[in-house]
Amino acid sequence: xxxxxxxxxAMRKVVALFSITLxxxxxxxxxxxxxxxxxxxxxxxxxxVSYQQAPKLDEVRGLLDKGGYxxxxxxxxxxxxxxxxxxxxxxxxxLGGEVLTTLEDGGRVxxxxxxxxxxxxxxxxxxxEQGGLGMLLALLIVMIYVAIRFQFKFSVASVxxxxxxxxxxxxxxxxxxxxxxLTVLAAIxxxxxxxxxxxxxxxxxxxxxxxxxxxxxxxxxINLSINQTLGRTIITxxxxxxxxVVLFFYGGESIHNFSLALLFGIIIGTYSSxxxxxxxxxxxxxxxxxxxxxxxxxxxxEMP
Amino acid sequence: MxxxxxxxxxxxxxxxxxxxVIYAVPNLYPDDPALQISTQRAxxxxxxxxxxxxxxxxxxxxxxxxxxxxxxxxxxxxxxxxEDQLAAKPVVSAALGxxxxxxxxxxxxxxxxxxxxxxxxxxxxxxxxxxxxxLLQVDMPAALKQKLEIASSEMKADLRKELIRYRSVSINDGxxxxxxxxxxxxxxxxxxxxxxxxxxxxxxxxxxGSYYIDATYTEAARKAIESYAIQQNLTTLRNRVNELGVxxxxxxxxxxxxxxxxxxxxxxxxxxxxxxGATANLEFHLEAGLDAKGSDVETLAFRNGSGRTARLDRxxxxxxxxxxxxxxxxDQNGNAQVNISLDSAGGKKMxxxxxxxxxxxxxxVFIEHKSRNIFVEKDGKKVPVRKSYSTKSIIxxxxxxTTLGNSFRITGLDSPRxxxxxxxxxxxxxxxxxxxxxxxxxxxxxxxxxNIHLGIVxxxxxxxxxxxxxxAYYRLFGLFANVSLALNxxxxxxxxxxxxxxxxxxxxxxxxxxMGMAVDANVLIFSRxxxxxxxxxxxxQAIHSGFNRAFTTIIDANITTLxxxxxxxxxxxxxxxxxxxxxxxxxxxxxxxxxxxxRAQVNLVYGGRANKKLYI
Numbered sequence: 001x002x003x004x005x006x007x008x009x010a011m012r013k014v015v016a017l018f019s020i021t022l023x024x025x026x027x028x029x030x031x032x033x034x035x036x037x038x039x040x041x042x043x044x045x046x047x048x049v050s051y052q053q054a055p056k057l058d059e060v061r062g063l064l065d066k067g068g069y070x071x072x073x074x075x076x077x078x079x080x081x082x083x084x085x086x087x088x089x090x091x092x093x094x095l096g097g098e099v100l101t102t103l104e105d106g107g108r109v110x111x112x113x114x115x116x117x118x119x120x121x122x123x124x125x126x127x128x129e130q131g132g133l134g135m136l137l138a139l140l141i142v143m144i145y146v147a148i149r150f151q152f153k154f155s156v157a158s159v160x161x162x163x164x165x166x167x168x169x170x171x172x173x174x175x176x177x178x179x180x181x182l183t184v185l186a187a188i189x190x191x192x193x194x195x196x197x198x199x200x201x202x203x204x205x206x207x208x209x210x211x212x213x214x215x216x217x218x219x220x221x222i223n224l225s226i227n228q229t230l231g232r233t234i235i236t237x238x239x240x241x242x243x244x245v246v247l248f249f250y251g252g253e254s255i256h257n258f259s260l261a262l263l264f265g266i267i268i269g270t271y272s273s274x275x276x277x278x279x280x281x282x283x284x285x286x287x288x289x290x291x292x293x294x295x296x297x298x299x300x301x302e303m304p
Numbered sequence: 305m306x307x308x309x310x311x312x313x314x315x316x317x318x319x320x321x322x323x324x325v326i327y328a329v330p331n332l333y334p335d336d337p338a339l340q341i342s343t344q345r346a347x348x349x350x351x352x353x354x355x356x357x358x359x360x361x362x363x364x365x366x367x368x369x370x371x372x373x374x375x376x377x378x379x380x381x382x383x384x385x386x387e388d389q390l391a392a393k394p395v396v397s398a399a400l401g402x403x404x405x406x407x408x409x410x411x412x413x414x415x416x417x418x419x420x421x422x423x424x425x426x427x428x429x430x431x432x433x434x435x436x437x438x439l440l441q442v443d444m445p446a447a448l449k450q451k452l453e454i455a456s457s458e459m460k461a462d463l464r465k466e467l468i469r470y471r472s473v474s475i476n477d478g479x480x481x482x483x484x485x486x487x488x489x490x491x492x493x494x495x496x497x498x499x500x501x502x503x504x505x506x507x508x509x510x511x512x513g514s515y516y517i518d519a520t521y522t523e524a525a526r527k528a529i530e531s532y533a534i535q536q537n538l539t540t541l542r543n544r545v546n547e548l549g550v551x552x553x554x555x556x557x558x559x560x561x562x563x564x565x566x567x568x569x570x571x572x573x574x575x576x577x578x579x580x581g582a583t584a585n586l587e588f589h590l591e592a593g594l595d596a597k598g599s600d601v602e603t604l605a606f607r608n609g610s611g612r613t614a615r616l617d618r619x620x621x622x623x624x625x626x627x628x629x630x631x632x633x634x635d636q637n638g639n640a641q642v643n644i645s646l647d648s649a650g651g652k653k654m655x656x657x658x659x660x661x662x663x664x665x666x667x668x669v670f671i672e673h674k675s676r677n678i679f680v681e682k683d684g685k686k687v688p689v690r691k692s693y694s695t696k697s698i699i700x701x702x703x704x705x706t707t708l709g710n711s712f713r714i715t716g717l718d719s720p721r722x723x724x725x726x727x728x729x730x731x732x733x734x735x736x737x738x739x740x741x742x743x744x745x746x747x748x749x750x751x752x753x754x755n756i757h758l759g760i761v762x763x764x765x766x767x768x769x770x771x772x773x774x775x776a777y778y779r780l781f782g783l784f785a786n787v788s789l790a791l792n793x794x795x796x797x798x799x800x801x802x803x804x805x806x807x808x809x810x811x812x813x814x815x816x817x818x819m820g821m822a823v824d825a826n827v828l829i830f831s832r833x834x835x836x837x838x839x840x841x842x843x844x845q846a847i848h849s850g851f852n853r854a855f856t857t858i859i860d861a862n863i864t865t866l867x868x869x870x871x872x873x874x875x876x877x878x879x880x881x882x883x884x885x886x887x888x889x890x891x892x893x894x895x896x897x898x899x900x901x902x903r904a905q906v907n908l909v910y911g912g913r914a915n916k917k918l919y920i
């Protein structure tokens with residue numbers, strides 16, 4: 001295999017501009033539109049039912065209205081014969097059964113309950129806090145691990161790259177109004193793991209090259225390292241994307257947004273591990289001395 | 305030699321893989337839909353006779369039975385499909401009658417020799433097999449209030465006995481306040497209370513010309529009450545769930561004041577919720593005499609809605625907590641009744657009180673603790689605040705004909721359903737503190753089956769696509785990676801089965817995702833080998849250094865992902881936890897297969913031969 005010679009670092013200004021633009025758009029969207037949280041995080045009631053024949057949503061809404069349920073959202077879910085009914089936080093243990101009876105319209109239509117979910121407002125809020133905390137904790141632990149295994153500059157670079165990926169993925173969900181539920185949170189955390197994996201591989205090569213190559217400027221060395229790992233980065237991303245495309249199309253409605261978040265996130269993550277982390281390393285003036293301590297320092301390191 | 309493993313290493317790999325296959329194989333045998341028969345009482349056992357009765361009822365109803373067997377837990381009736389199973393449940397429970405519990409279950413069909421070494425299929429989560437998940441919150445303020453109410457009557461009795469005059473006692477927000485008119489009464493009362501009731505912190509206060517003693521629980525006492533309340537509720541909920549007849553239920557504490565209840569395969573969720581959430585209890589009171597003091601009497605309405613009321617003594621003879629057994633039946637007029645047996649303490653109390661009260665009326669009072677949300681304005685927003693309240697009503701009021709002992713019966717219930725549910729609740733015990741539902745998820749059986757199907761299809765297609773790509777790109781080495789990948793899935797399944805981890809739909813998604821990521825280690829190694837070959841290194845050296853130099857990268861990359869997966873496990877709930885489990889197990893197994901198993905294959909094919917062209 002030929003090692004490519006793409007001048008990645010020559011594009012760094014353009015790329016930085018591109019990334020900053022994406023992040024600004026994401027933040028703007030998150031600030032103005034916010035995220036459309038799913039039931040897990042907002043609390044509320046959701047009922048999924050299945051019809052024999054595709055129902056008219058307007059008629060379903062009419063029925064529910066007549067049954068005294070106001071503030072109801074009715075949507076198709078996955079297939080035309082399946083619908084979900086969402087309600088604000090108004091709950092009694094019998095609600096699922098009652099709605100089903102209303103939808104059956106006095107036995108005129110055959111409806112079967114596929115699932116019903118109720119999440120209390122307090123639980124929703126706790127899950128949201130816990131999720132945010134989990135994300136921060138993940139970033140923190142990653143930062144510490146990379147700082148120990150590599151060096152502080154690498155840890156800053158990889159965490160900034162991760163924040164970059166997470167922000168843009170969240171922005172994508174906010175901008176297009178996709179629903180953000182617990183599975184999407186799982187996807188974002190998995191994305192942190194994946195994207196980090198990619199970044200580590202590049203950083204690892206940079207560290208190795210600093211050790212074995214002598215007369216080379218950091219600028220060229222980083223460029224070389226990215227080119228050397230490019231084949232692997234692309235192939236791994238492709239195999240992962242293949243699995244995700246399969247999940248997206250065949251995994252069913254309930255993990256649709258999960259696969260979407262990962263699909264988008266992995267494309268961004270691949271981009272960021274090629275461009276963002278390395279770019280930052282160069283900006284922070286990474287040198288050979290950062291990675292290979294002088295013998296004197298090493299002695300000090302080994303002191304108890 | 306550079307690329308040769310010693311024999312023991314090959315054998316070790318073979319052993320691990322063989323174990324993996326053995327423990328993964330049970331997942332290929334589909335579960336049988338089954339009915340589980342058990343008993344709740346020591347006096348009845350599930351025996352051959354009971355099974356024969358069930359078998360006969362099934363053949364009368366033309367339902368095909370696959371197999372009936374006796375197990376240590378009771379009897380199991382296996383069916384060929386879910387429809388037969390559903391149709392059989394009412395038939396079997398009618399045939400066996402009271403005393404037996406029939407539950408829907410999925411029973412593994414793992415062959416004997418596999419089961420005997422502890423192999424079995426991975427457990428399926430609720431989203432794959434259908435069922436209900438409840439998250440219940442124990443209402444701690446209400447639990448404390450109940451305790452304070454009991455304490456207040458004890459304190460009042462003591463103050464009266466010592467002739468200390470108090471005006472009133474009130475309970476507000478966990479504070480018990482006693483009002484006195486005289487400063488001297490307050491002082492003597494305080495020293496008395498401090499002596500006798502040491503679980504409280506007492507503060508004195510003066511307002512509007514009255515003197516108050518405020519008592520609150522000490523931190524330690526409050527903690528003890530809370531932990532007792534949650535433990536007691538766990539026990540009660542377990543009993544109730546067992547009475548419901550659910551196979552493999554889960555009742556578990558979550559956090560400081562929540563309880564998770566998972567009931568796989570439950571269809572009638574309304575009944576399950578009614579029974580789990582029920583806070584009903586019974587109290588037995590005497591009807592108040594005509595000369596009774598107003599403050600010792602409470603007036604309650606009858607439960608049947610007739611508008612009739614009765615004046616009852618506030619003193620409780622016994623409560624439902626003293627019931628040791630209860631069953632429902634019908635009296636000679638066909639009305640529903642509950643037969644009650646009291647434990648010895650309850651029996652003694654009942655006998656003592658009723659002996660002196662023959663000819664008077666005794667009331668059975670039904671109590672329910674409920675809660676509702678009321679909306680309160682706060683910072684310009686309406687926020688729901690939970691308010692608990694209890695309702696009391698009289699089930700029956702009957703003349704005491706003779707001294708009552710340990711067992712008697714009560715009538716006056718509306719329907720057989722009510723009487724059988726009341727009997728169940730009395731058997732299972734009352735909740736120590738009210739609970740309410742904060743989360744509930746019901747997954748219908750059809751959705752579960754659909755999710756399994758979707759999961760399997762996407763896993764198969766995912767595996768195929770990744771394998772084709774790897775073969776197309778890396779040819780022979782791609783085949784090595786594919787063998788490792790397939791073994792990775794086998795090992796992952798085996799680990800899940802051995803650890804008893806629960807497989808969920810996001811869990812399957814995790815498996816599919818790890819397939820994509822698991823080849824990463826091999827991609828890293830192969831890229832390295834290609835690079836080394838490009839520098840003109842002989843093939844043996846290239847293989848050797850490719851594996852070696854990729855090793856640290858693989859470790860670093862995988863450990864960080866593993867750390868994130870562990871965090872995901874810690875913050876996630878339910879199905880997301882399932883994803884974290886498959887993701888982290890997948891990382892571990894894939895490191896083994898991608899590094900060791902792939903290397904073994906490469907060594908087997910290339911090791912010991914002269915340098916030759918690599919098909920990579």
